[in-house]
Amino acid sequence: HEIVRRVETLFAFADRLEARCAAARKQAGQLTPALLAKAFRGELVPQDPADEPAAELLKRLAARRAEVPKVQRGRKPVRAAE
Known part of the structure; x- marks a missing residue:
């Protein structure tokens, strides 16, 4: 009977753990x-x-961006079909 009781x-302990785990999830x-809502507020x-x-x-970032010249990126040359 001792084994059955244990x-x-x-099993009761496992059921309680399962319930706590579900609540935590x-x-x-x-x-x-909730964290995102607080961040936006x-x-x-x-x-x-x-x-x-x-x-x-x-405004400061736009001014800084305007000071830096734009880099022109060329297209990659197209290889002729072999």
Whole structure:
């Protein structure tokens, strides 16, 4: 009878572990959308008032890009059919 009792105890333990694992999987699936939502709302890190506004950063990047001459890339020569 001791063996049967131990096996039943272990099966009950396995059932509890399985339920906890399923709950953890469900929470993990919800974590990514929640994390993305917080990121888009700017809630992941404290906001620094000294940070440059995005519009200013984009203007600065556009100006820097305009300063650099565009590199002309030529086409690869076409080989004649052999």
